[in-house]
Amino acid sequence: MNRLKKVFKKRLEAGQKLFLPYLCAGDPDLETSRELVLTVDENGADVLEYGFPFSDPVADGPTVQKAGLRSFDSGVSLTKVFATVSDLRSETELPLVMMTYYNPVLKRGEDWFLEHTSEAGFDAILVVDLPPEEGLEFYQRAADYELETILLATPTTPPERVRELSQLATGFIYYVMVTGVTGARTGYDTKLAERLQVAREACEIPLVAGFGVSNYEMIAPYLDYVDGVVTGSALIQKIEDNLGEPDKIKSEVEQFVRNLAEPLHS
Amino acid sequence: MNRLKKVFKKRLEAGQKLFLPYLCAGDPDLETSRELVLTVDENGADVLEYGFPFSDPVADGPTVQKAGLRSFDSGVSLTKVFATVSDLRSETELPLVMMTYYNPVLKRGEDWFLEHTSEAGFDAILVVDLPPEEGLEFYQRAADYELETILLATPTTPPERVRELSQLATGFIYYVMVTGVTGARTGYDTKLAERLQVAREACEIPLVAGFGVSNYEMIAPYLDYVDGVVTGSALIQKIEDNLGEPDKIKSEVEQFVRNLAEPLHS
Amino acid sequence: MPISYHEERHFGEFGGQYVPETLLAPLEELTEAYKTFASSEEFQKDFKRIVSEYSGRPTPLTYAQQLSRDLNREIYLKREDLNHTGAHKLNNAIGQILLADRMDKERIIAETGAGQHGVAVATVCAYFDKECIVYMGEKDIKRQSLNVYRMELLGARVEPVKTGARTLKDATSEAIRDWVTNVENTHYLLGSVVGPYPYPDMVRDFQAIIGEETKEQFQTQTGTDPDGLVACIGGGSNAMGLFAPFLDNEEIELFGVEAAGEGIDSGRHSAPLVTSGHGVLHGSKSYLMSDEDGQVQTPHSVAAGLDYPGVGPQLADLKEKGRLQVKAVKDDQVIKGFKYLSALEGIIPALEPAHVFGLLAEEPDWLGDCEQVVINLSGRGDKDVLEVAEYEGRDLLAGGEAE
């Protein structure tokens, strides 16, 4: 059983929720980014969604976009990300999700991409702009490379589709809690709880929620319907706010991860 | 019999040709212009075509246009031109032709214009852009103010029309020797002599020729067919060439007029 | 033909041929050609084919929904802005180049102020592969350098005119001088319903396609005739083109809008019909801005195409007879009209027809009882966007738009 499956099993059996931070590989630079993987691991993260940045991230808001730019500026490349992850595997067993857009996959070739992602030590793959309609074979093939697959669902996804998505995906369903792009928010639609509940019922695999989560309080009302929580922009903001001070970044990230992981695990 | 008629009678009976210089009233300034009238008179001019400048002189080339601009700059106005001429009449009996465009006439009113032109001491009127078709009444009315009328003919004017023009005009026919605008030229069309001869035959009143005449040699070949010669641009060029030196202007004009008047009168 | 007054070359007391004798022969030749060819079936067929296949006619008659609501009557726009090169000017240029071709004239000259007519002439000369010289005042050349470049791209030679105020009227004078000199092989392609006969008639007839289409389109769209027609007036060709086929019906009211520039009282305007007496310039009698000595005044308008001190003689006659109502509108209100139509209907008008919208936005009652009105949208405003921005104090070319 791969690392991702294992951690879900462990937490869920313990009646706990998972915490899944998102970081952009190479942000703010390759070295710090590498260390941040260890930081989130040591402070309670259950899974890391590790983004390989794309030049045209249509699903992302300004915070994630800027992270990508920093990452490009630091010279990120697929080769380097794979090397870093490969290297990290001697130090951590944190489940890692390769999160990216489809063009980097297509350009290298689906098989090449899956193979190298898996070999580097990733446990799952999430391709933001590859809905199952376009990626049926791709998602099925991921299993050949021992990668779990993750699909997105949204408040406008009908329950039957959530069910089908969950039959296709092997890792979990990532429920996007708002329409719009990534980015920290202050609250959610009043109908969200109801919709999440419906989705939860239709979903046959673990369901984690994210988009806009800045702190535990925001997500607390929905914890009955989710198995885990993703945070991206709010975490990345800590990096943006402390550029040039790697130690400060680490301590802030540490604090942020703890603040979410602890209540989720209790 | 008015001054214009008289001088034509005198010269033609003597078997001589007339010399009719053109000057622009107010060029290069009101005072010098006034004196130039006396200069041309004293040096052999038979008639002076005295132009009242118009802002948009479509029939004139650059030399005459520039004369008009100098004249405007010196503050020329109808009132001033009339006053100058009126004043000059105590000093000279040189026949003067009011040469202008139609708008200044129309604006003041045809009768006003004829009356004041006559009263100031002009002897004839030539309105460049008032062909007899538009000015039948005007030209007839000129007689009421004791002004002779002058009409234009050109190499493309058919002989019958030359005859009709000469029946309408009372002063003379001004034969424009080229198509085009005023301005000194170096020579004429080979068919000019022939055309002039035809025109001369059709013309029932004196016929003078002009446009482009710079010196006696240019006009000599055509003297059999004309009663007089007009020069404008070549004369005005003397003014333009010596701006700021009124004495030089006067002496150059003197020389130029002599150079033409003498052979024509011999 | 014995010398006599030609009634038919005049409009009431206006029009005629106030030209030096030298021009009578070429005008006669042109009159002959115009009468022989222009009305011939073959010529008309060629004309119709070219304005259609080359220039995109018929131009639409657009019902202006928001404008109609705002002015409280039905407003239709005759879309001359959609002609090739962006204004009604091309209609006349096509007509005359066809005529010049029939007359075997291989050299075409023209005057231009803003450059719109110059571009139209350069265009048809390229299309007919003829030599093209455009006279343009030196001052206008500097102000309208884009259009100068357009003409050059089209293969024309732009000849700077350095006389007088170095603007349109001086360019016109210069073109006449060229014509006088080169009549043999040259056609003078005059740009509006001004100049000596036959120009005002000929240009009107070529532009009358505007009114003819309007009549037909209005019938198709509404089943009736409009009861009011409105146009801006520079030389008057777009106005006469629209009015011509409706002149018979005395019940149709005609409205003309002139340029009040910086204000009638300032003297810096271009509104002869509203302000001036009769005069003669460039070969015909009409209304003319000139001083007591008859010296022509320098006109002023924010719209370069209205910057002419005279006006077509037929319009003078229509005004004299009380058939044409005329008002003038000031530059600042014109800018408002420009923006008003742009935002309301998604059509950026040229500054010339923007005069109409500026006036109507302020005085819709001027149209009186007229309920169904056609406005001649004589040209598009792309050429003017830079100038309007400047007028508003915005420097577009500094690239200062991003916050």
Place this chain on the structure above:
Amino acid sequence: MPISYHEERHFGEFGGQYVPETLLAPLEELTEAYKTFASSEEFQKDFKRIVSEYSGRPTPLTYAQQLSRDLNREIYLKREDLNHTGAHKLNNAIGQILLADRMDKERIIAETGAGQHGVAVATVCAYFDKECIVYMGEKDIKRQSLNVYRMELLGARVEPVKTGARTLKDATSEAIRDWVTNVENTHYLLGSVVGPYPYPDMVRDFQAIIGEETKEQFQTQTGTDPDGLVACIGGGSNAMGLFAPFLDNEEIELFGVEAAGEGIDSGRHSAPLVTSGHGVLHGSKSYLMSDEDGQVQTPHSVAAGLDYPGVGPQLADLKEKGRLQVKAVKDDQVIKGFKYLSALEGIIPALEPAHVFGLLAEEPDWLGDCEQVVINLSGRGDKDVLEVAEYEGRDLLAGGEAE
């Protein structure tokens, strides 16, 4: 609908809906609306009426006499330059605004690069009285300040995009982000045959009026069909619009011209079909300029309207199948094409279609045996005159034209 591959949303292996899950619902809504309304008789009547009465269609098919002589075959120009606002872009804008209106969307967003599509969208929004936000890269805003001002005159808000290269592709991404966020009341009015299904189909269908008219006009003028069709290719909407009704007839050859910019080898070009492999950007699979890691490259062309790293999926498919021949032409040759057509036919082309003339002036044989060829003259060049002058080292705005 169970999850499955939708063959009909693809062109061969291209096209599709490569979008985040969030966009699937709005795309479904749009697809529904498009299928329900767009083909309905009533919608088609409205569309035809507006393109005719507002935009001036049909645009002419002009026989280009001098060009034909020079290229030694019959050349016809489809005159999309004569559309209101000066390019084919308005056809699509009109179609989509009508659709948005049927869908009760009161807020319209769009992306723009050069500003041509932005102006078209701002125009129809004014005409339909709808809120309009145009996303435009900050760099483009600086380069195209005139068009920015035009959009503002038309009542649109131009939103500067400060991400990425701050040009068209980034503006597109930003528009998509807005749409994802405001799908409820917002229609995203995409400007070319790119993006996820149904955009490539829908935009093509609205632009197909170009080809439909061409077919009919060509029949009327010659009694037959053309044997070659040529268009410049940016996103590909003017090309697909012309080609669409002729696709059935395999004997008609299709030619597309891309922008080689400063040269293919320089990397500074905009020629994905000629140079690149497959890729996915903005929701569909096609040819795409991207590096080995799949990062999209910044395109370059003297023609801002061709400055896009991707291309419509149907064109990718036509090329893949060998039906479409494609070549790219360099900036300097494009400038020559611009001047070539201007002087030959009196039509100043936009720099985008000037690519076609630049290429043909150099390589007329590319058209092979084709004897009767239609070139899509997708837009007029007024917008480009300043840039061409600059390219040639002439500073028009300094007023340096007079000798």
